[in-house]
Amino acid sequence: MTWKRLLIPLASVPVILLLAYGFRTDPKAIPSPLVKKPAPEFRLTVFGGGEISLAGLKGKPAVLNFWASWCYPACYEEAPLLEATWRKFKDQGLMVVGVDIQDKEANALEFIQRFGFTFPNAPDPGSKVSIDYGVYGVPETFFVDRHGHIVYKHIGALTPGILEAQVQALLKGS
Amino acid sequence: MRLLLATALLLGPADGAHAAGSDVEDRVREIASELRCVVCQNLSVADSPSDLAREMRNVVRDQVQQGKSREEVQAYFVSRYGEYVLLAPPKRGFNLLVWGLPFLAVLAGGGVVYLVARRWAEQKPGVRPTVDPVYAERVRRELKDRE
Numbered sequence: 001m002t003w004k005r006l007l008i009p010l011a012s013v014p015v016i017l018l019l020a021y022g023f024r025t026d027p028k029a030i031p032s033p034l035v036k037k038p039a040p041e042f043r044l045t046v047f048g049g050g051e052i053s054l055a056g057l058k059g060k061p062a063v064l065n066f067w068a069s070w071c072y073p074a075c076y077e078e079a080p081l082l083e084a085t086w087r088k089f090k091d092q093g094l095m096v097v098g099v100d101i102q103d104k105e106a107n108a109l110e111f112i113q114r115f116g117f118t119f120p121n122a123p124d125p126g127s128k129v130s131i132d133y134g135v136y137g138v139p140e141t142f143f144v145d146r147h148g149h150i151v152y153k154h155i156g157a158l159t160p161g162i163l164e165a166q167v168q169a170l171l172k173g174s
Numbered sequence: 175m176r177l178l179l180a181t182a183l184l185l186g187p188a189d190g191a192h193a194a195g196s197d198v199e200d201r202v203r204e205i206a207s208e209l210r211c212v213v214c215q216n217l218s219v220a221d222s223p224s225d226l227a228r229e230m231r232n233v234v235r236d237q238v239q240q241g242k243s244r245e246e247v248q249a250y251f252v253s254r255y256g257e258y259v260l261l262a263p264p265k266r267g268f269n270l271l272v273w274g275l276p277f278l279a280v281l282a283g284g285g286v287v288y289l290v291a292r293r294w295a296e297q298k299p300g301v302r303p304t305v306d307p308v309y310a311e312r313v314r315r316e317l318k319d320r321e
Contacts, residue, residue, distance in 0.1 A: 018271070033256045040254075102225050127229035134254035136212045 032134055032153045039064070039144045040132040044099065044122035047109060052097060052120045054148060061170035062095040063163075064142040066130060069100070069107040071138040074157035078139055079115040081163055086119040092171055093146075098122070101130045101138060145173050202235045205247050209234070210261050218261055 034040070043053040065082055067075045086096040098121035100108045105123065112121055124130050133142060136155070143152040143166045151173070152166055203220050209230065211222035219230045230251075237247045251259045263269040 030256055030258050033253055102229075126232060127226060128233065130226075131230060131233050132254060134256070136255075 034150050038148050039150045042129040046120045046122045057095050059146050060093050060095045061146045062144045064097050066099045066135050066138050066140045068103045068138045069111040075139045078158040099124050201238045205234050205244050206231050210259050
């Protein structure tokens with residue numbers, strides 16, 4: 001008779017373990033399989049002419065930011081931060097690259113003008129590069145070290161703290 | 175006759191091209207229907223009207239036209255978006271729970287039904303519940319009073 005009394009508590013152990021596992025993982029946090037992997041190659045035509053490619057950045061750590069003019073307010077929040085970071089660290093070898101996705105050219109140019117972007121920005125025809133980087137939405141930002149490996153991916157608007165810390169880590173990295 | 179020939183010449187290659195095109199489209203649809211539209215709620219890349227899903231279908235089409243297999247296209251998307259991009263989780267590792275648990279639950283339920291049914295069947299037939307003689311007497315008396 002005693003085993004019958006233990007049956008229900010014993011049976012609930014695996015259920016509780018399963019629930020504990022399920023509730024401790026955040027279903028919205030989908031880790032990118034690209035982190036710690038080589039960044040996918042890309043070649044884009046910058047607004048206003050010229051080309052930008054991953055190969056062309058060799059040796060330079062880079063912040064690769066995916067944005068769109070219709071992405072309000074997140075992209076508008078982080079845009080001044082990106083420009084400020086670019087100005088502050090470009091002399092130390094940092095690259096900032098903006099990839100504009102699923103946008104109208106006129107709106108994108110207006111966005112670039114509004115925030116006075118001086119780092120290269122390029123549209124992504126057919127979202128090819130976005131899909132190659134596993135981008136879900138905008139904004140998303142990839143931090144690529146000087147060896148071309150993705151070290152961190154940030155989803156959503158960047159905060160000054162995160163941006164500064166990641167850029168410092170990139171510049172320090174050998 | 176000349177007209178017929180001309181029509182045949184016009185239709186022939188066009189039909190052939192159409193057949194090959196629809197074959198590719200079938201493959202694209204088949205593969206895209208197993209991929210999650212990452213900006214939607216439970217919609218496949220084949221069914222979603224969103225821009226990103228359309229672009230993903232184009233990527234699938236490009237890869238199919240390059241001769242890539244279903245597994246190779248899936249592997250590409252998994253390498254970019256993680257296993258989340260697959261609508262059905264692969265049958266291995268921890269995911270096996272998702273596939274196995276419903277069958278285990280049905281088996282366990284069947285076991286419980288079997289045990290309960292066996293217990294019922296084991297009960298001796300003809301055993302009547304005992305009735306308190308006081309109530310039995312009262313029922314008898316009241317029935318008699320009604321007559």
